[in-house]
Amino acid sequence: MNLSADSPLFRDVVDLERQLLDPSLRHDGAWLEGILHEQFYEIGASGRIFDRSEAINLLTVEDTDAPALHVVDPSAVRLAEDLVQLRWATDGTRPALRSSIWIRDAGRWQMLFHQGTLMAQPVATDARSEIAPSADRDDVCVLRKLKFTDAAAVHEAFTSHPDMARQGDVDTPAKARAYVDFLLGNDQVQCPLAITINDRLVGLVCGTVDRSNANAWIWYWMHHEYRGRSLATRAVAALVDHLFDELGLFRLELGLRANNPGSRHVAESNGFLPEGIERGKFLVDGERIDVYTYARLKTDPSSNVQPLPLQLA
Incomplete structure (x- = not known):
């Protein structure tokens, strides 16, 4: 059965493919072990077959300066209840047609198979999927204060997935207006910062501050179509610096669902350390989901993440 482009399953699987193309994730061996099925194998453009361990080893040492790739013109077929085939292409200097099979095992989707075939001609730019907008070279990505005028973009983000x-x-x-009003009307507690591209909000990072204990609870979200570009990771890095250096806080905390590897990557890349598990805390689609708790102290080692430019003026 063909999946429509607006179906939740289609978007979820495409989003997983996009995460695998994100350099900040595809170089993380632990994350790759979670998203690649234990029986995963790949047929490369050369015809060589790679098993799971070989694929992980190659990806983790990949050139970090290589241009980012994008999911282009995806289509999906649901082969069975827990099996989806995704057909798509990548752009760049070596455009390729690709096919991957995703299997739902123990409640989570993992890649079971992947194959790529090089194309003779580049992918047409007008074929690029709206699901994975690429970063234009002239785009200006900045972290700034949330504004009342961001309400329309906030509504767009919350209805994106x-x-x-x-x-x-x-x-x-x-x-959306009430949401923004609440955050801006509680500036002694909330420190909301907009993740922007060309000054349009595409995500948010916030610290909910407990000044009496010099602590803050960190939380963040991204418009669905702008995930997988490391913007949240870099925004959290900038927020952490601001809370430690400008507000003089000592301890930052956050929590994330156990089935959210992207959010886990954001936390761990920014030097947050795991402190515990809240078992079965959330009920999601009839399934109890654990929550991982993390914290970072001002005295902990700093991360290597390049923060987004922060404009508070």
Whole structure:
């Protein structure tokens, strides 16, 4: 059965493919072990077959300066209840046609198979999927204060994917305005910063501050179509520096669902250390999900993440 481009399953599988193309994730061996099925194998463009361990070893030592690739013109077929084939292409100097098979095992989707075939001609730019907008060379990505005028972009982000409902009830323009009003009206507690591309909000990072104990709870979200570009990771790095250096805080905390490897990568890349597991805390689609708790102290080692430029003026 062909999956429509607006179906949640289609978007979820495409988003996983995009994460595998994100240099900040595809070089993380532990993350790769979680997303590649134990029986995974790949047929490369040369015809060589790679097993799971070989693929992980090659990806973790890949050139970090290589140009980012993008998921182009994807289509998907649901082969069985827990089996999806995704057909797509990558752009760049070596464009390729690709096919991958995703299997749902123990409640999570993992890649079971991948094959790529080089194309003779580059992928047409007008074929690039709207699901994975690429970063234009002239794009300006900046972290700035949240504004009242960001409400429309906040509403767009919260309606970009069903999983945004986990971040709050913001499914109408009026609720978006109330959401922004609340954050800006509690500036002694909330420190909301907008992740922007060309000054348009595409995500948010925030510290909910406990000044009496010099602590803060960190949280963040991204518009679905702008995930997988390391913007949240770099935004958290900038927020951490601001809370430690400018607000004089000592301890930063956050929590994330055990089935959210992207959020886990954001936390661990920024030097947050695991402190515990809240077992079965959330009920998601009828399944109890653990929550991992993390914290970072001002005295902990700094991370190597390049922060987004922060503009507070």
